[in-house]
Every structure is written in structure tokens, then in C-alpha cells.
Amino acid sequence: MIINDVVCPFCGCLCDDLELEVEGDRILRVQNGCSLSEATFMNDTRLPAPIRRTASGWEEIPYADAIKETADILRDSDRPLLYGWSSTHGETQSVGVHIAERIGAVIDNTSTVCHGPSILAIQEVGHPGCTLGQVKNRADVIIYWGCNPIEAHPRHMSRYTTFATGFFVPDAQRERTIIVVDTRRNDSGGIADEFVQIEPGGDYAVLSALRAIVRGKESIIPKKVAGIAKEQLIRIAGICTNAKFGAIFFGLGLTMSRGKYKNVRNAIELTDELNRHTKFVISPMRGHGNVYGSNEVFTWMTGYPFAVDFARGIAFYNPGETTAVDILRRGECDAALIVASDPGAHFPRAAAEHLAKIPTVLIDPHVNATTALSRIQIPCTAAGIDAAGTAYRMDGVPIRLRKVIDRGYPDDAEILKKIYDRLNGELGP
Amino acid sequence: MNEILVKNACVIDPIRGINGDIMDIAIRDGRIVESVSDRAEIIDAHRCLTLPGGIDSHTHVCGTKVNFGRYMSPEDMRAGRTRRHGRMHVTSGYYVPTTFGNSYRYSAMGYTTLLEGAMAPLEARHTHEEFTATPHQDMLANTLFDGNWAVMDAVREKNIPKTAAIVGWTLNAVKGYAIKLTNPGGTEAWGWGEDLTSIHEKVPHFEVTPSEIITTMIRANELLRLPHSVHLHCNNLGKPGNYQTTLDTFDLVPDLNPDRQTLYATHVQFHAYGGGTWRNICSKAEDITRSINSKPQIVMDMGQIMFCRTMTMTADGPMEFNLHCLHHNKWSNHDVELETGSGIIPVTYSKKSAVNCIMWAIGLELALLTKNPWQCLLETDNPNGAPFVKYPEVIGLLMSKRYRDEECATLHADTERRTSLFALEREMDWHDIAVMTRAGQAKALGIVNQGKGHLGAGAEADIAIYPIRTDSVDPAREYRKVVEGFQKTRFTIKRGRVVSRDGEIIVDGANATFWTNALIPEDIRVDNDPEFIRRFQEFYTVRMSNYPVQDLYLPRGRRVDTEAFS
Numbered sequence: 005m006i007i008n009d010v011v012c013p014f015c016g017c018l019c020d021d022l023e024l025e026v027e028g029d030r031i032l033r034v035q036n037g038c039s040l041s042e043a044t045f046m047n048d049t050r051l052p053a054p055i056r057r058t059a060s061g062w063e064e065i066p067y068a069d070a071i072k073e074t075a076d077i078l079r080d081s082d083r084p085l086l087y088g089w090s091s092t093h094g095e096t097q098s099v100g101v102h103i104a105e106r107i108g109a110v111i112d113n114t115s116t117v118c119h120g121p122s123i124l125a126i127q128e129v130g131h132p133g134c135t136l137g138q139v140k141n142r143a144d145v146i147i148y149w150g151c152n153p154i155e156a157h158p159r160h161m162s163r164y165t166t167f168a169t170g171f172f173v174p175d176a177q178r179e180r181t182i183i184v185v186d187t188r189r190n191d192s193g194g195i196a197d198e199f200v201q202i203e204p205g206g207d208y209a210v211l212s213a214l215r216a217i218v219r220g221k222e223s224i225i226p227k228k229v230a231g232i233a234k235e236q237l238i239r240i241a242g243i244c245t246n247a248k249f250g251a252i253f254f255g256l257g258l259t260m261s262r263g264k265y266k267n268v269r270n271a272i273e274l275t276d277e278l279n280r281h282t283k284f285v286i287s288p289m290r291g292h293g294n295v296y297g298s299n300e301v302f303t304w305m306t307g308y309p310f311a312v313d314f315a316r317g318i319a320f321y322n323p324g325e326t327t328a329v330d331i332l333r334r335g336e337c338d339a340a341l342i343v344a345s346d347p348g349a350h351f352p353r354a355a356a357e358h359l360a361k362i363p364t365v366l367i368d369p370h371v372n373a374t375t376a377l378s379r380i381q382i383p384c385t386a387a388g389i390d391a392a393g394t395a396y397r398m399d400g401v402p403i404r405l406r407k408v409i410d411r412g413y414p415d416d417a418e419i420l421k422k423i424y425d426r427l428n429g430e431l432g433p
Numbered sequence: 434m435n436e437i438l439v440k441n442a443c444v445i446d447p448i449r450g451i452n453g454d455i456m457d458i459a460i461r462d463g464r465i466v467e468s469v470s471d472r473a474e475i476i477d478a479h480r481c482l483t484l485p486g487g488i489d490s491h492t493h494v495c496g497t498k499v500n501f502g503r504y505m506s507p508e509d510m511r512a513g514r515t516r517r518h519g520r521m522h523v524t525s526g527y528y529v530p531t532t533f534g535n536s537y538r539y540s541a542m543g544y545t546t547l548l549e550g551a552m553a554p555l556e557a558r559h560t561h562e563e564f565t566a567t568p569h570q571d572m573l574a575n576t577l578f579d580g581n582w583a584v585m586d587a588v589r590e591k592n593i594p595k596t597a598a599i600v601g602w603t604l605n606a607v608k609g610y611a612i613k614l615t616n617p618g619g620t621e622a623w624g625w626g627e628d629l630t631s632i633h634e635k636v637p638h639f640e641v642t643p644s645e646i647i648t649t650m651i652r653a654n655e656l657l658r659l660p661h662s663v664h665l666h667c668n669n670l671g672k673p674g675n676y677q678t679t680l681d682t683f684d685l686v687p688d689l690n691p692d693r694q695t696l697y698a699t700h701v702q703f704h705a706y707g708g709g710t711w712r713n714i715c716s717k718a719e720d721i722t723r724s725i726n727s728k729p730q731i732v733m734d735m736g737q738i739m740f741c742r743t744m745t746m747t748a749d750g751p752m753e754f755n756l757h758c759l760h761h762n763k764w765s766n767h768d769v770e771l772e773t774g775s776g777i778i779p780v781t782y783s784k785k786s787a788v789n790c791i792m793w794a795i796g797l798e799l800a801l802l803t804k805n806p807w808q809c810l811l812e813t814d815n816p817n818g819a820p821f822v823k824y825p826e827v828i829g830l831l832m833s834k835r836y837r838d839e840e841c842a843t844l845h846a847d848t849e850r851r852t853s854l855f856a857l858e859r860e861m862d863w864h865d866i867a868v869m870t871r872a873g874q875a876k877a878l879g880i881v882n883q884g885k886g887h888l889g890a891g892a893e894a895d896i897a898i899y900p901i902r903t904d905s906v907d908p909a910r911e912y913r914k915v916v917e918g919f920q921k922t923r924f925t926i927k928r929g930r931v932v933s934r935d936g937e938i939i940v941d942g943a944n945a946t947f948w949t950n951a952l953i954p955e956d957i958r959v960d961n962d963p964e965f966i967r968r969f970q971e972f973y974t975v976r977m978s979n980y981p982v983q984d985l986y987l988p989r990g991r992r993v994d995t996e997a998f999s
Contacts, residue, residue, distance in 0.1 A: 009976040020979045095564065105523050126505050130763035130778070135555065137770025137974040140818065142624060164974060171582075171972050172638075276764065279754065283626035285766070303503045304495075304532045304563050307510030307525030317516035319525050321507055394558060400497055400767065402558035403979055 009170040011405050012041040013091070013388025014226050016290030017157050017164075017396030022401065029411045031389075038158035044389075050369050051383040070382045071419060074341065075426035077379075079362045081339035084109040085313065087328045088345030090292035091386075092416050093393020095296075097301040099420040100252040100343060101312075106427055108314045110337065112328040113298035114291070115310040120323060122145055122288045123299070123309050125268035132275050135283045135399045136163075138249075141170035142283075145247035147183045149271065150207065150257020151289045160289070164193070165251070172248075181243055181283050184212070186257060198240060198380075206230020210237070217241040245281045252286040259288070290398035292345070292416035293388065294405075297396035332358040340364040343416060344387075348373035357412035368418050384416040391415045434471035435929060439896065442483035443903055445864055446965035447872035448887035452864050453903060455480055459895040463929035467890050476924060476931070478898050484867050486545030486895030486927065488874035491664075491699045491734050492815040494535045494744055495549050495563035497556045498775045501765055502529040502744045502816075506779065509744070521938045522725075526822040528743040532566040532695070538822055540569040541936040543897025544920040546885055548573045550664075550699065550814070551615060551748045553769040554581075555975070557607035561946065561986040567620050569932050570901075571885075571895075571991075572844020573878065575664050576609030577748050577773040578650065580621035582972070583965060585639040588649045594957055594998070597653035601997060602953035602959045603661075606981040608948040608990065611661035612654055615748035616668050617646040620774035629753035632668055632681055643668050648685050651696065654715060655689045657951040658995040660879025662690065662732075664697045667704045670752045676717035679704040680724055688730035693879055700736025700814035702796035710761075711788055715851035718798035726804050732877045733803075734810040737796035737827050738789065739819035742781040746817065747830040750774030766995050771972060782819070788852075790844040794852035800831055800869070801859045807876065824870070825919035831861040831869075833912035860909050882994070883947065894929040897922050945989040 010022040023035035024045065034042045054070035055062040067071075070116045078084050086104050090095045090113050091167040097113075104111035115123060139146070146165045153160040161167050166182050173179045179344040184196035185207075193199045202210055206229070216222065218241050225234050244250050252275060271286060278284035290296050297307035306312045308321040311328070324330060328347070331337050332355035339362055348356055349372060368374070369386040385391035388405035390413060394406050439458040444451050459469040485669060493499050503510065506529060513527035513534060524534030524735035539547065547567070552560045552574040564572040578584050578600060584953065587596040592990035618636040619629045625637060632643040647665065654663045667682050679701065686696040698704070707717040723729055747753060749851075750766055753776025757764035765777040782789045803809035811828070815821040829836050834857075841848065841855055849855045861869075875886020884893035908915045925933035932940050959965040969977045984990060 009978045011979065020976050098566075102522075105517055123504070126763075127507055128763065130505055130765040131501070132764060132766040134766070134768035135770045135974065137555075137972065138624060138768045140974060141770060141972055169971070247488070276757075279626060280758075283624070285768070299504065300500055300559065304500050304566060305504055306523065306532050307514075308507060309504050314523065317523070318514040319510070319523050321510065394562060396559070400501075400559070401555055401975065402562070404558065404983060405973060 007333045007408055009406060011388060011403055012037055012044065013293040013395060013405050014040050014044040015157050015293055016296060017160055018293060018395055018397040018403050019163060020403055024408055026409050029409050031409060040158060048386065048389060050413070051371050051381060053378065053426040054382045057379050065342060067382065067414065068304070070380055071422045072426065073380060074365045074382070075423045077109055077339050077365060078341060078423070079427055079430055083337045085328060085331055085337040085340045085391055086111040086343070086346060087340060088114065088343040089298040090114040090295035090345055092344035093294060093387040093391065093395060094297050094301050095393050096172035096343065096417040096420060097298050097378055098305065099417055099424055101302060101305045103420065103424050103427065104312070105314050106316065106424065106431065110313045110315070110326055111302070112311050113302065114295050115299060116327045116329060118256060118291050118295065119259055120310060120327065122268045124323060125272055129269055129272050131272065132279060132285055132332045133287050133399065135401055139251045139285070140164045140168045142172050142249040143251045144173060144179055145181045145243055145250040147185065147250070147252040148192055149185040149252060149254040150261065151255025152190040152192045153289065154254070157289055179231070183240060183243065200232055200236065200240065203231035206240050207258055207261060208263040208270055211267065211274050213237050213272070214241050215274050215277050218245060218274070218281065244278055244284065247282050250278060250282065250284040253289050254286070255289045287399060294395035295396055295401065297394060302398050329355045338362055341367070341376055343367045346372040346374050348377045367419055369413065382419055383413060384419055385413045434462060436469040437476060437926070437929065438469050438473040439476045439478055439483065439898070441480050441810070442478040442898065443480050444483045444888060445709045445867040446888045447864060447868045448484060448881060449889050458888055458896065463894055464884065465888055465890055465892045465894050480902060480904070481923060482863065482899045482901040482903050484543065484690065484897050485871045485888050486897050486925070487543045488546040488871045488878070488886060489544055489812055489815070489821065490548050490810055490874040490878055491550045491812050492547055492821060493550050493817070494547060494815070495532065495567055496552055496560035498746045498767060498777055499529060500563065501767065502746050502777050503531065505763060505765055506744065508802045518940065519937070520941055528816040532563050536567040536569045536942065540925050540933040540938060541921050542824065542919065543899065543925050544570060545925065545927050546571045548575060548610070550575050551577055551613055552607070552609060553577050553748070553773050554603050554607040554609070555769050555772055557609065557982050558986060559992065561608060561982055563945070564946050565988060568944050569927055569938065571945045571947065573610035573947045575611050575613035576604055576607060577613050577615060579614045579617040579748065580773045582771045585621070585636060585641050585646065588641045588645050589639060593649055593656060596649050597656040597997065598953050598957045598959050600653055601953045603659050604948070605950050606986055608946065608950055609983045611659060611664050612650055613664045614647060614650060615666040615773065616670065616752065617643040619643070619668055619751055620748060620835035623750040624768055628949070629668055632678060644685055647682065651686065651689070657997045658999065659949055659951065660993055661877070661997070662694050662697050664699060666699050666747070666749060670703045670749055671756065673706050673708040673710055673714040676705050676707055676720055679721060683724045683728060683731055686728065686730055693876060694732040695730040697877055698731055698733040700817065701733040701799055702736035702738065702792060702818065714788055714791055716791055716795045716798060716853065718802055719853060722799060722802035725808055725869065732808050732810065733799070734812045735796045735800050736812070736814045737818050738782050738792045739823040739826060740782050740784050740789070740793065741819055741823070742779065743816045743819055744777060744779050746775070746777040748773045748775045750776045752776065755781070770974060772840045784844055787845040787847040790848040791851050793816050794848055794854040797830055797837065798852060798854050798857065801857045801982070805863045806861070806868040807873045809869065810873045812876065815901055823945050825916045828866050828919050829912040829916040832866065832908035832915055834860050835909060836912040863903050880947065894926055896926040898924040910984060911997045943989065945991045946987045947991045948987070949992055949993045949995060951995045953997050
């Protein structure tokens with residue numbers, strides 16, 4: 005059977021034009037997808053059943069036992085951490101927040117190690133952005149800063165920017181100017197009209213220089229800023245101010261390098277400045293397919309996009325204190341529930357080590373690096389493959405992930421609801 | 434069978450012409466009935482003021498920009514936090530509370546139905562998800578069409594049926610309730626960083642004017658037989674001298690519908706400014722209300738501001754950028770492809786600011802100078818003018834000249850000279866307030882025959898019982914009792930269940946979402962139009978098949994079918 009207009013759940017692009025050929029519980033072929041998408045659908049090897057660590061290895065256990073044991077671990081914990089959420093759909097995230105509220109846990113999502121600094125910057129200065137279709141239909145200048153879409157978001161350029169035919173940009177390749185800013189020449193840099201190679205850690209200074217030039221203060225700029233010639237900076241500022249519609253996309257090269265959220269703040273303020281000359285927007289390149297959804301769900305339920313601590317009864321937010329990495333590194337939490345993510349692969353060593361010391365439960369369809377740190381793993385559906393639900397694209401557009409096959413696994417939302425019901429039953433009103 | 438008998442209620446039910454009668458209200462299975470059995474639960478209202486559940490016909494509580502307001506404002510989240518308690522979830526926020534915060538606080542104030550003022554169709558799924566998490570109010574969504582490319586093309590072709598078909602398809606697809614135009618044409622211009630300054634200026638590329646968009650959409654709205662009228666946020670919001678644009682817009686509006694208004698003009702306070710600069714801004718409420726008083730085909734709402742810190746959020750992207758250039762605080766903007774824009778900035782309305790004082794006065798002037806309270810409804814464009822928890826204060830101000838005088842004495846000295854408020858003696862009565870906070874909204878939104886806004890047999894049992902004895906409180910003198918009374922009901926009954934008691938939520942919510950489904954003839958349906966489909970697939974970034982909001986996003990969806998084109 006051929007299924008059209010399937011949404012790829014892998015990255016924040018949420019491309020929704022895939023064509024899948026499926027037969028029974030197997031996906032035979034993926035059309036239109038990138039290599040990441042193809043791997044997501046085709047190399048989908050699942051953990052067959054819940055497993056529990058034994059003295060010598062692992063044993064399979066029934067779902068009911070795994071759920072009961074998880075509820076027990078959470079109930080008996082003084083400082084539980086619920087982490088992940090970015091590769092599943094909104095309903096799961098929503099149940100997760102309810103559990104955190106019920107047991108006074110800290111709940112955090114993967115923003116904490118990707119665009120958390122972008123959120124902090126936005127909380128200081130706001131976010132002039134738009135949906136990706138605005139960029140596709142209007143933008144004549146595109147800047148990729150500290151990101152490599154060709155590798156990380158392979159269809160970003162063809163669907164939304166460089167190569168996408170837009171209403172006011174019918175001949176995209178000819179009519180759009182592409183600027184890539186990075187510390188080294190990556191694949192994306194290779195197709196740029198203007199490649200800007202910044203010395204590592206120099207983003208803040210370059211952004212400041214551009215702001216100064218846009219404000220007409222080019223005379224104060226030294227000959228070189230973070231390795232970039234003044235002439236190039238002036239040229240880029242000129243391209244920006246002469247744009248009809250400009251769009252900046254930035255990645256972890258900006259958020260996780262020296263300066264962190266201050267870099268992002270500076271980039272946003274450059275965008276703000278450019279809006280006094282023309283139209284300019286800025287957007288983070290969100291990684292996980294539904295990481296933005298976890299920010300959205302957390303926000304409407306708790307008021308904060310990530311790092312929410314319910315230990316005081318109210319929702320408390322203090323990134324740096326209530327963020328997962330910090331709580332783990334301080335050795336503060338005594339139990340962890342990881343859902344739809346892989347902190348074992350992405351967290352600093354000290355944080356991962358603490359996960360291995362405490363009872364950690366992983367709810368995820370796949371065996372990953374976190375499995376090795378866990379006491380129990382409960383396999384579930386993968387949102388967008390064998391489970392339907394809402395995901396929010398990197399620009400905030402909500403899209404319904406489809407269920408294209410049934411592989412007989414329970415939905416992670418169902419597993420969490422059972423845990424929540426158990427906790428409610430045991431903890432009383 | 435679930436029965437309740439509310440005894441000894443002092444009922445004001447303007448739609449049925451009841452004004453302060455002491456009576457009993459019988460409820461069975463969520464609806465009001467003539468009588469109930471003797472097994473019914475009894476609630477003694479003790480002759481307290483009993484009104485149909487409050488209805489907010491223009492508020493921003495759910496969806497992309499509201500949530501972004503929360504997202505960017507941890508400082509506000511700290512301001513209103515409450516613990517998990519009984520049936521109540523944790524809440525955060527004061528001027529942009531979390532969904533549960535909104536729902537509980539509205540419920541405590543007796544509000545049972547809310548119209549979300551602005552939903553971008555492309556992001557409708559988000560709005561509906563938040564509706565589900567706003568459990569104690571029935572919800573309706575104004576759907577934005579101000580910069581809709583397909584609509585502007587049809588308007589340029591002067592094709593009213595096609596315009597109607599596009600609107601009908603979209604409302605059905607996104608489960609929207611009504612047409613919203615926010616700065617029509619201006620939001621598309623903002624796609625290029627521009628704005629329109631008059632209703633006769635052409636939208637770049639599309640070659641249509643706001644006036645053409647408004648008049649065509651009014652006709653399309655009536656062709657679709659939608660329960661609500663076109664809901665308009667006029668062009669030039671917040672600019673000194675904009676009252677002329679507002680008056681010109683009002684002059685465009687024919688009287689096409691015998692059952693309700695033909696145009697709903699929202700937050701008119703922001704559109705009633707004279708002068709030409711921030712230095713000489715003045716009130717033109719008298720001119721605006723003169724126009725309203727002669728045009729029964731228009732209903733407006735106040736857009737009252739109150740002195741506090743709050744968040745402005747609107748689809749009017751260019752306006753927010755202009756405001757940002759004045760305030761230099763944080764600014765968010767979110768343009769939506771082929772449809773609309775939006776912007777968000779925090780503001781503080783201060784008595785030290787002459788402009789803010791004049792704005793405050795204008796909102797009250799509009800209400801006091803509009804002869805027919807059915808034509809000027811009470812709201813603050815929550816949270817733009819003030820968070821909705823300020824409504825009781827607005828009620829107090831409208832009912833008491835003394836309260837206004839006391840406030841006026843604390844304002845910037847220019848206020849008296851540049852507004853007429855100080856000279857207005859009118860004090861509204863309980864009936865006026867009942868009209869301006871529920872009955873008028875129900876009629877304007879066209880939901881009276883859905884059982885909203887009145888307490889007649891067959892109506893939905895949405896009832897607010899306030900701890901106010903109208904026979905012993907003199908609102909002109911004891912306005913503090915009025916304000917306090919409207920802050921917290923004794924009982925809020927939603928669809929036949931007591932949901933809130935003395936401000937405490939005591940059950941889980943089970944709201945409904947109303948949406949309109951216009952039955953459009955096959956031959957002009959746009960989903961049969963190859964050109965419409967081609968342009969959709971080519972220029973949107975989601976496939977047409979992934980655009981419609983699935984029914985499951987509305988767990989208690991209430992579809993309102995209309996016999997369009999009949």
C-alpha cells in the first residue's frame with residue numbers, strides 16, 4: 005500500500021510530503037525523504053519487550069511489572085527527574101507534565117542541551133520570526149549561522165530556503181543570496197554565495213560588528229573582527245539592509261559556543277535592528293522532530309518551556325539550577341525517567357554517570373546509549389511510525405504525525421497514563 | 434439523571450426580559466428545564482444576583498501567540514503561581530496565565546464561554562490543543578483572514594461567492610467559528626515590513642484595499658449565513674488620529690442581518706484617538722459613539738485598558754513593531770504564510786503617562802456614551818488592555834461616578850482636558866452590566882439558539898451566582914462591594930454541574946468547542962477547484978491533506994451547520 009503526504013518525525017523540519025510503501029507491519033520504501041528520514045523509517049529496530057537489569061545482564065518482564073516498578077521507583081523517590089520528551093508526540097508530553105506535577109518532580113526536555121540558550125535569549129529580547137513559508141515565498145537573503153543544514157536538516161534548503169520555489173521568488177537559486185557563517189567550511193558553506201569563516205568563539209564580536217555597521221557606525225570597526233575582514237562585514241551588512249526579506253537560521257554553533265545565550269541575544273538584536281531598514285526574521289534550527297512541541301506543551305501547562313521544578317508544589321524555573329544536566333551533575337536526583345530521548349549519548353560524562361548510579365527507567369522504542377545506564381527499559385510506539393499525535397515544527401506549525409503501520413507496541417502516552425493512574429491511586433487526592 | 438434546583442435566585446436575564454425577579458431555576462442533565470423532581474440537589478442562592486454564565490466575546494487565551502507570550506515571560510509566570518490543590522492543577526502567570534490558570538480564574542468570575550480572538554488557520558491545531566486544556570469554558574475561535582492570499586485574490590476579482598467558498602472551506606478545515614480581520618491587508622504588507630495607513634490604500638502585489646476586503650467579507654459572511662458577523666480589528670490601531678479610519682470603516686457597513694449586527698468592531702478604545710502625535714492625542718469617543726448610536730448594524734467592544742503591567746499580543750504585526758520602537762522592551766513577531774501576522778510585546782500602563790490616562794478614559798467613555806448597552810460590550814481585549822481579572826473593576830467604574838471621580842483625581846493632569854469622561858454622569862445598572870458581559874455577547878456571537886446567554890427552558894445550564902444582594906448594595910456608593918462581588922462567584926454552574934464554589938474549582942472540566950460548517954454547493958467548493966489546490970500545494974509548506982484539524986482535536990466539538998447560499 006502507498007501512503008502519501010506522510011510526515012517525517014525525525015527533525016524539526018517535519019517534512020510532510022513523504023510517500024511510503026507499506027505492507028502489513030513493514031515499511032518497504034520511503035520516497036521524497038532525506039537519508040535521515042529513510043533511516044528513521046527503514047532502520048527501525050525495536051526492543052522487543054520490557055527489560056530489567058539483573059546481576060548478570062537483562063531479563064524480559066511483562067509490561068504490567070515494568071509499569072508497576074516504574075511507578076514504585078517514582079513514588080519512592082525524593083527528587084525525581086523526568087527528562088526527554090522531544091521525539092514523541094504532545095499527548096505523551098502532556099501526561100509527563102501531569103506526572104511531574106503529581107510527584108513534585110523536575111521535568112526537562114532536550115532543549116536543555118540544544119536551544120535552551122536560545123530560549124533564555126528570547127526571554128530577554130523576544131523573537132522576531134515567522135513560519136517557514138514566509139521565508140520560502142519571500143526571502144531573497146538567507147543566512148545560516150553556526151549550523152549545517154545539509155547534514156543536520158537535509159531538506160531545509162530544498163523545502164524552505166535556497167532551492168525552494170517561492171511565490172515572490174520564482175527562480176530561487178538565482179534570486180536568493182545565501183550566506184553561511186561558521187568556524188569551518190562545511191558542506192553548507194560550499195554552496196554559499198558568501199562564506200564567512202569566524203574564529204571559534206568570535207560570534208558575539210561579529211554580530212556586534214554587524215549591528216554597529218547597520219547603525220551607521222562602521223568607522224569604529226577594526227580591520228578584522230574574529231578573523232573576518234572589515235570589507236566582508238560591510239559587504240554582508242549591505243546585503244542584509246538591501247534585502248527585501250532576510251532570514252537568519254542559527255544552530256548549536258551559536259547556542260553552545262562561547263557566549264551561549266548572549267550570542268543568540270546579539271543575533272536577535274541584529275535582526276531587530278535590520279527591521280528598521282527592511283524585513284528580517286530569525287529562527288533556531290530545532291533538532292528533534294518535536295522538541296518545539298515539548299516547549300509548547302510545557303509552556304501552556306506550566307508557564308515555562310523547559311527545566312520546570314515542581315518540588316515546591318508550584319512550577320519553578322531557574323535554568324542552571326533546574327536543568328537536567330545540572331541536577332544530575334550535582335548528584336541531586338535519586339531517580340530518573342527518560343522518555344523519547346538519549347541523554348546517555350548527549351549529556352556530559354558526569355551527568356550520565358549519575359544516571360547509571362540511580363534507578364533510571366527509559367521509555368523509548370529503541371535500544372540506545374541510555375539503555376546501558378538504565379535499570380528498566382519499556383519499549384513503546386515511535387511517534388510518526390506506529391503512533392499518531394501532534395508535533396510542532398521548528399517554526400511552531402503544529403502537524404499531526406501519522407500512524408502508518410501497527411507493530412503491536414503500546415503508545416508511550418498509554419504507558420505513562422498507567423503510571424500516572426497508579427501514582428494517583430497510591431498517593432491519594 | 435442529574436438534577437439541581439437553584440432556589441431564591443435574583444435573576445437578571447436580559448434576553449428573556451427578566452430584571453431582578455426572585456425565582457427558582459431548575460436544571461436537568463446540563464440544561465435548564467421547567468421543573469425537576471424532589472430528588473434534585475438544592476442550591477439556595479439567598480436572593481443573590483444570578484446571571485447567565487459570563488461570555489467573553491474577545492479574549493486571547495489559547496494558541497500560538499498567547500503561548501509565545503508565556504514562553505518569553507518567565508517574569509510573569511512567577512507573578513501568579515498557585516499549587517496543585519484538589520482538582521486544581523498548578524497555575525502560573527498573571528497577565529498571560531497558563532491554560533488552567535485562565536480557565537480557573539474565568540470560572541471563579543462566573544465566565545463559562547470564551548471566544549479566542551485570533552486563530553491563524555495554519556496553526557489552528559495548536560489553539561484546539563490549548564482549548565482542551567482550558568477545561569471549564571466552552572470555546573469558539575475567531576479565524577484570521579486579514580492577509581489570506583486566496584481571499585484577497587477573490588476580493589480583487591469581486592467574486593463574493595468564491596470568497597465565501599474559501600472562507601467556508603477554511604472554517605471547516607480548521608474548526609473555526611467566525612471570520613476575523615485584523616488590520617486587513619496590513620498584515621500582508623507587513624510581510625515586507627510595511628503597513629497600510631488608510632482603508633483605501635492598496636495591499637502590495639494583491640491590489641486590493643482594506644475597504645474592499647472588509648465589504649466583500651461582510652457580504653461573504655452573510656452569504657455563508659454564519660452565526661456571528663465579521664469580527665474586525667480596524668486598520669491603524671493605536672495611532673493618534675486613527676478615529677477617522679474607524680469612522681470611515683463604520684460607514685462601509687450595510688445593515689444586512691435582522692438578527693444581529695453586520696459588523697463586530699473589537700477593542701474600539703484603541704481605534705478612537707484624535708490628534709496627530711503622541712503629544713496631542715485626544716479622545717474621539719464622542720465621534721465614534723455618535724456613529725455607533727446611529728448604526729444598529731454595528732456592535733463594538735470596549736478594549737478597556739487598566740493601569741497595570743500586561744502583555745500586548747495581536748495578529749497586527751506592524752502595530753506591535755511600532756509599539757516596540759516606542760517601548761524598547763522585548764519584541765516577538767510571528768508572520769504566518771499566506772494568512773496573517775502577529776506580534777507580542779509587554780507594556781505597562783501608567784497613570785504617569787498622559788497617553789495611557791487618555792486611553793483609560795476613552796474605553797469608559799465609549800461604554801457610557803453608547804446609548805444601547807447591547808452595542809458596547811465589556812472586555813479589555815485580554816490581555817492587551819489588561820488581564821481579564823480586571824473586569825470587576827471595569828464594572829465598578831461603569832456603575833459608579835464616585836469611583837470614576839476618585840480614579841480621575843489620580844490621573845495625569847491632561848486627562849480632563851483631552852477627554853469628556855469627567856463630565857459624564859451616567860451610572861450603569863445591574864441590567865446594563867448583565868447585557869454587557871453575557872447577553873450582548875450571546876446575541877452578537879449568534880449563540881443564543883445554542884442555549885447560551887440566557888436562562889430559559891432548554892438553555893445550557895451555565896449560571897453564575899454572585900455574592901451580591903442587589904436590593905441592599907448601592908453600586909454608586911458601595912462600588913468596592915460590586916468589584917469584590919464580581920471577582921468570585923458563590924457558584925459557577927457549567928452545563929448543569931457546579932464547577933466553581935467561592936473561587937475553588939471542584940470538578941474536572943468538560944468544555945465544548947463550537948465551530949461552523951457552512952454547507953457550500955459542490956460546484957463552487959474550493960476543494961474541487963484545481964487552481965486553488967495547485968496554489969495551496971505550491972506555496973504553503975504543509976500539504977493540503979495535512980492542513981485540516983482532525984475531529985479528535987475537539988473531544989466535545991459542537992458543529993453549527995449553516996445553510997449557506999440559501
